[in-house]
Amino acid sequence: MQPQRRVIALFDVDQTLTPARKTIQKAMVEAINKMGDHGVDFGIVSGSDLHKIKEQVGEDLVQKADYTFSENGLYTLRKGQFFSKMSIKDQLGESKLKKLINFSLRYIADLDIPIKRGTFIEYRTGMINISPIGRNCSREERDEFEEFDKTANVRKAFVEALKSEMGTDDLTFSIGGQISFDVFPRGWDKSFCLQYIEKDYDEIHFFGDKCQPGGNDHEIYADERTIGHEVSNPDDTLKIINELFLVGGELE
Numbered sequence: 001m002q003p004q005r006r007v008i009a010l011f012d013v014d015q016t017l018t019p020a021r022k023t024i025q026k027a028m029v030e031a032i033n034k035m036g037d038h039g040v041d042f043g044i045v046s047g048s049d050l051h052k053i054k055e056q057v058g059e060d061l062v063q064k065a066d067y068t069f070s071e072n073g074l075y076t077l078r079k080g081q082f083f084s085k086m087s088i089k090d091q092l093g094e095s096k097l098k099k100l101i102n103f104s105l106r107y108i109a110d111l112d113i114p115i116k117r118g119t120f121i122e123y124r125t126g127m128i129n130i131s132p133i134g135r136n137c138s139r140e141e142r143d144e145f146e147e148f149d150k151t152a153n154v155r156k157a158f159v160e161a162l163k164s165e166m167g168t169d170d171l172t173f174s175i176g177g178q179i180s181f182d183v184f185p186r187g188w189d190k191s192f193c194l195q196y197i198e199k200d201y202d203e204i205h206f207f208g209d210k211c212q213p214g215g216n217d218h219e220i221y222a223d224e225r226t227i228g229h230e231v232s233n234p235d236d237t238l239k240i241i242n243e244l245f246l247v248g249g250e251l252e
């Protein structure tokens with residue numbers, strides 16, 4: 001008899017585990033529980049902070065998750081308990097951080113887009129999140145901006161401007177979600193979390209919806225340590241979980 005392969009499935013949150021910015025559906029929680037019954041460990045990998053992750057997937061699931069990598073693994077929980085932590089200000093230093101924030105504030109001030117709200121720049125432990133419209137817009141305004149940006153490419157142009165101002169030697173820029181992009185130290189994308197688990201598993205699956213170059217799931221999706229699954233929504237995720245882990249999949 002062969003020893004059981006150690007397998008973990010990691011999931012992005014928005015549009016992968018949950019509809020964008022909404023809470024998790026019952027069917028997804030059930031599928032994850034069943035996955036556990038089949039011996040597959042479960043992890044969450046999100047650019048969001050822990051508070052936002054808990055809002056979307058619920059406290060219970062975070063307690064149950066073998067790993068919750070919030071802010072791409074810069075603040076990590078194991079089975080709901082503190083595991084590890086790192087910060088962007090220690091890595092970059094205050095002067096570089098200030099240069100980045102000052103440039104972005106000026107750029108946003110000069111930006112001509114249909115509407116602006118508030119909270120344009122959010123400082124997180126491991127990244128700076130920048131939103132041209134402002135994070136405290138309504139859900140409707142958020143949806144409208146996402147549509148608008150598909151052709152206006154406001155975020156793409158902003159990222160290019162930041163790249164030429166700040167350079168790319170020690171910074172990475174990543175467009176994700178509907179209204180913002182993230183700036184973080186190079187290598188601190190979602191693949192950052194893999195260092196904590198690569199030795200403990202024979203197989204690391206990753207599920208995400210922004211897997212193409214420039215998307216915030218790309219690096220971990222393309223990483224040779226993972227088996228990547230690109231999904232378009234939570235239903236898609238459910239379908240692949242079923243095929244892969246539950247119905248006559250490779251673990252049966």
Ligand SMILES: [Mg+2]
Pocket residue numbers: 012013014015016177208209210
């Ligand atoms: Mg996503």
